Amino acid sequence: MPFAGWEMPVQYEGIRQEHVAVRTAAGMFDVSHMGEIETSGPQAQQFLQRILSNDVGKLAEGGAQYSLLCRDDGGVLDDLFTYRVGGDRFLTVTNAANHEKDLAWFQRQAEGFEVDVKDAHADWAMLAVQGPKARAALGGIADGELPKRMRTATLPMAGVATLVCGTGYTGEDGCELMIPPDGAATVWDALLEQGARPAGLGARDTLRLEVCFHLYGNDLSEDRNPIEAGLAWACKLDTDFIGADALRGAEPDQTLVPFAFTGPGIPRQDNPVKAPHGDGIVTSGSLSPCLEIGIGMAYVPARDAKPGTEIEVDVRGKPRAAEVRDKPLFKRREESSG
Numbered sequence: 001m002p003f004a005g006w007e008m009p010v011q012y013e014g015i016r017q018e019h020v021a022v023r024t025a026a027g028m029f030d031v032s033h034m035g036e037i038e039t040s041g042p043q044a045q046q047f048l049q050r051i052l053s054n055d056v057g058k059l060a061e062g063g064a065q066y067s068l069l070c071r072d073d074g075g076v077l078d079d080l081f082t083y084r085v086g087g088d089r090f091l092t093v094t095n096a097a098n099h100e101k102d103l104a105w106f107q108r109q110a111e112g113f114e115v116d117v118k119d120a121h122a123d124w125a126m127l128a129v130q131g132p133k134a135r136a137a138l139g140g141i142a143d144g145e146l147p148k149r150m151r152t153a154t155l156p157m158a159g160v161a162t163l164v165c166g167t168g169y170t171g172e173d174g175c176e177l178m179i180p181p182d183g184a185a186t187v188w189d190a191l192l193e194q195g196a197r198p199a200g201l202g203a204r205d206t207l208r209l210e211v212c213f214h215l216y217g218n219d220l221s222e223d224r225n226p227i228e229a230g231l232a233w234a235c236k237l238d239t240d241f242i243g244a245d246a247l248r249g250a251e252p253d254q255t256l257v258p259f260a261f262t263g264p265g266i267p268r269q270d271n272p273v274k275a276p277h278g279d280g281i282v283t284s285g286s287l288s289p290c291l292e293i294g295i296g297m298a299y300v301p302a303r304d305a306k307p308g309t310e311i312e313v314d315v316r317g318k319p320r321a322a323e324v325r326d327k328p329l330f331k332r333r334e335e336s337s338g
Helices: 015-024 044-051 096-109 134-139 181-193 201-210
Strands: 027-030 035-040 064-070 076-086 089-094 116-119 125-130 152-157 160-165 174-179 254-261 272-275 278-287 294-301 310-315 318-324
Touching: 015 027, 015 201, 027 181, 027 201, 035 044, 035 096, 044 089, 044 096, 076 096, 076 152, 076 160, 089 096, 096 116, 125 134, 125 181, 134 174, 160 181, 174 181, 201 278, 201 294, 254 310, 272 294, 278 310, 294 310, 294 318
Parallel strands: none
Antiparallel strands: 027 125, 035 089, 035 116, 064 076, 076 089, 125 174, 152 160, 160 174, 254 294, 254 318, 272 278, 272 310, 278 294, 310 318
16 A cells, blocks of 8 residues: 555555464564664764754664654654664664654754754665564574664674664564665565564554554644653653753643453544543554454543543444553563563
8 A cells, every 4th residue: 555655565464464473473574664864973962862852862872762853842743763873873763754854854953063964765675573583583694693672783684784773663572674775675585584474564553552652643743742642751851852841841631541442343543532531532443463352542631541441432423332451452471460
């Protein structure tokens, strides 16, 4: 299907099969549509500290960090991963639909800083290999040691120089691979031989929803701030990033919560929600392949955010019973038992 100017694979053998493959073995996603911005120069760190919500000063060389890109009023322009690939060289991964907007924002805010901002979208293909057996599959083609979680390493993968990042969007272990485009097919084919199964955008969405990872355009937008979205942990207000002033002391009327249906039905984005203290709206919803029930995330009155709170979701005119749950919605047996 078309997405942000790309032809994206929604599914290969089926969303459910691909979802289960990632939860039980190893799946791989072609996410080359994701954008990249390279920032370098003597003031690259100071510049990124000004525009990103997290504490970039704590990002060590070879490290990875999640953050928000905010407007002055605290509205979220995008959520991003930034990798410190060298002393004064950083690579930031953007959401595909926001890449041009983000790049223009970076360039505009860079005025006055001794920094070079480069559109690196065409420089990288990107594969995400995820699942309990992902590292075994990756190890079979890696010439060197894979990075730990939230770390990076530059390694030959199937002979192709690759920036290997210990990050992902599924709640499973694994790595994301930044590959020169002309080497991507070689790495993909080598991973197929190691038993990694192709997975599409459909499974990527159900996997991230089970573990309550945000999706920009659904759970995050310029009309919502990070505090409402439950992302205060990624906002270090003392760094004075753009938007910090607006977020200081913010006490939102609504907050984003995970929920699960207690009966039949599948929630969808924009379904109205009735909660004890007012109305809300579903931002993400689907049938969970692992839990086999309807799950989602919704903005509800802050007083109704406590797990166990009963809510009602209007699915095409039918009221469906649901309750607010803890994060993540999906837990492994060993996690849930202890």
